[in-house]
Amino acid sequence: MNDVELAAAAARAAADVLLSLRTGTATGTALGDAGDAAAQRAIAALLAEHRPDDAVLSEEAADDHARLTADRVWIVDPLDGTKEYRAGDRHDWAVHVALWERRSGGRAGDAVGDATGGDLTVAAVGLPALGEVVVTDPAPVVPPVPDGPLRVAVSRSRAPEVSRAAAAALDGVLVPLGSAGYKTLAVVRGEADAYVHAGGMHQWDSAAPVAVARAAGLHTSRLDGSPLVYNAADTWLPDLVVCRPELAARVLAAVRPGA
Numbered sequence: 001m002n003d004v005e006l007a008a009a010a011a012r013a014a015a016d017v018l019l020s021l022r023t024g025t026a027t028g029t030a031l032g033d034a035g036d037a038a039a040q041r042a043i044a045a046l047l048a049e050h051r052p053d054d055a056v057l058s059e060e061a062a063d064d065h066a067r068l069t070a071d072r073v074w075i076v077d078p079l080d081g082t083k084e085y086r087a088g089d090r091h092d093w094a095v096h097v098a099l100w101e102r103r104s105g106g107r108a109g110d111a112v113g114d115a116t117g118g119d120l121t122v123a124a125v126g127l128p129a130l131g132e133v134v135v136t137d138p139a140p141v142v143p144p145v146p147d148g149p150l151r152v153a154v155s156r157s158r159a160p161e162v163s164r165a166a167a168a169a170l171d172g173v174l175v176p177l178g179s180a181g182y183k184t185l186a187v188v189r190g191e192a193d194a195y196v197h198a199g200g201m202h203q204w205d206s207a208a209p210v211a212v213a214r215a216a217g218l219h220t221s222r223l224d225g226s227p228l229v230y231n232a233a234d235t236w237l238p239d240l241v242v243c244r245p246e247l248a249a250r251v252l253a254a255v256r257p258g259a
């Protein structure tokens with residue numbers, strides 16, 4: 001099994017346990033907690049079996065700083081959009097499995113290009129409620145823009161002000177959705193044209209979806225236009241823009257800090 005096949009298998013394994021828990025008796029917070037834990041176990045077991053020497057950074061496990069000197073680090077969010085998952089009848093939640101690899105010659109703290117000496121290389125994002133797993137290879141093909149106003153995906157529970165600025169700059173409309181993975185994949189799958197977030201997030205919330213979005217040819221960056229850096233010591237990665245490349249200049253002009 002190569003890396004992308006492993007990422008997809010891990011996302012599928014997590015999707016299976018999450019879907020099966022959702023048809024059981026647990027509801028609300030108990031369902032969210034059970035889902036987080038079961039999806040973490042499913043992914044961790046596959047990674048440990050097939051890549052025992054790789055490091056892992058997961059929302060649901062202690063952060064082992066050995067990852068900072070490792071050559072290969074899986075960045076995992078076993079269940080992104082926990083609120084939407086536990087709502088029971090929503091489809092906007094996701095499973096994130098990404099691989100970060102050190103560039104040849106890249107050192108910890110390397111300041112060249114990406115500040116961590118490496119970057120995301122492979123990923124799978126599971127959209128269990130849709131029965132889909134979207135991967136970096138084969139790269140997804142973004143459908144053409146449909147007629148109608150441009151659509152900016154935004155957190156349904158904490159919509160940042162900059163998302164409104166982006167929608168205004170595009171003469172577009174806001175589409176409130178849960179899960180950073182689902183919103184990024186909404187742009188990949190042509191349900192939205194941009195996704196703008198600010199105010200807080202961690203590396204695992206965006207790593208796998210951003211890798212898939214990059215593979216699909218979409219623009220991905222921080223609000224200030226700088227690259228999204230993964231496997232940094234601090235897991236906090238608080239803002240991002242994912243959009244069709246032809247919209248990037250207009251979106252960034254509207255959301256840049258101080259704009």
Ligand SMILES: Nc1ncnc2c1ncn2[C@@H]1O[C@H](COP(=O)(O)O)[C@@H](OP(=O)(O)O)[C@H]1O
Pocket residue numbers: 059077079080081082083154155156157158177178179180181198199200201202205
């Ligand atoms: N201000 C913030 N601080 C920390 N995490 C945030 C955040 N805003 C969003 N997130 C995280 O990003 C993911 C998507 O959020 P949203 O659905 O609001 O867009 C969620 O991940 P989890 O569901 O894995 O916790 C959420 O917890």
Ligand SMILES: [Mg+2]
Pocket residue numbers: 059077079080081180204205
């Ligand atoms: Mg998350």
